[in-house]
Amino acid sequence: MSGKTDDEQRLRDLALLRRVRDRIDREYARPLDVEALARGVNMSGGHLSRQFRLAYGESPYSYLMTRRIERAMSLLRRGDMSVTDVCFEVGCSSLGTFSTRFTELVGVPPSVYRKQAAGELAGMPTLLSKHVSRPIRNREAPAPESRLA
Template sequence: MVPVDLLAHLRRARDTADRHFAEPLDLAALARAAGVSKYHFLRCFAAEYGETPMQYVTRRRIERAADLLRATNLTVTEVCTLVGYSSLGTFSRRFRELVGTTPTAYQQTQAGARIPGCFVFMLGLDSAIPEKQPRRTDAYGRSLTEEEQL
C-alpha cells in the first residue's frame, strides 16, 4: 500500500512522463519530479500503477506512435524519432510487443484521411498528438519551466 501523501508526488512524476515522453527520461529524472529517492519511487510507482516507471514511459511512447501512424502520413522512422526512440529496431520491437504487429503493418491497416507530415513538423508534435498538454506561459508569453508549472 502506497502512503496517501505520496500519491500526489507519483502523479506529478507520471504527468512529467506524459509531457516529456519524447525526451530522454530515466528513473532518476522521474524520481526527482516526485521528490523521492529513485528506489523508493520505483517501488511505490510499481505498487500504485502496476508497472515500473520505464514500462509506463514505453507504453505511452508506443501509444503516441500508434496515434501518429494512424493519423498522419509520416514514415515509421519519422514516428520512431518523434516519440523518443533513437533506434528503429528497438522501437519496432517494443511496438510489436505492445501492439501485436509491426509499425509498418499497423500503419497499412489504418484507413482514413491522414494529416500530411509537413503539417506535423511545421506545427509541432503538440498538435499531432491529441492528449498532449498545451504549453504554459507567464503573463508575458514566456514558457514556464516545469518547476514553475508545479
C-alpha cells in the first residue's frame, strides 16, 4: 500500500517540478530565485533544489542561467545589441556573473561570441543555428585548443 502512495507522491512532485521548469522557461528574464520558485509550488527551497536536481540533473539556478545564456546567444547573433544590453535584457543584474557563466557554458566570452557568430552563422536558418550554437549543459565547455604548435 505504501508503494502506491510513494509513486503517487513522486508523480505529483514531478508535475510540480515541470511547473517550476516551465515558469523558468517563460519568465527567465524576470528576477527569479529558488525561494520564490519554491513558494509557487508550496515546497521549501531546499526540497525544490534537491528534487529538481534529481529530476533534471542540475539545480534550478543552473537551469535558469542556461536559459538566459541561450537567449543571450540568440540576441548576440543578431548583432544589434551591446553585451551589456544583452546581459540586462535576459535578466542578469551583474555583467561579471553573466560573462563568467556565458564563458563557462559557451567556451568564449560574450564579446568574442558576438564577433564569431556574425560570420559563422550568417545565412544559416534560425532553427539550425540554435541547434549548432546551443550552450553546453552539466559540464564546462572544452578549453579552446592552443595554436602555439
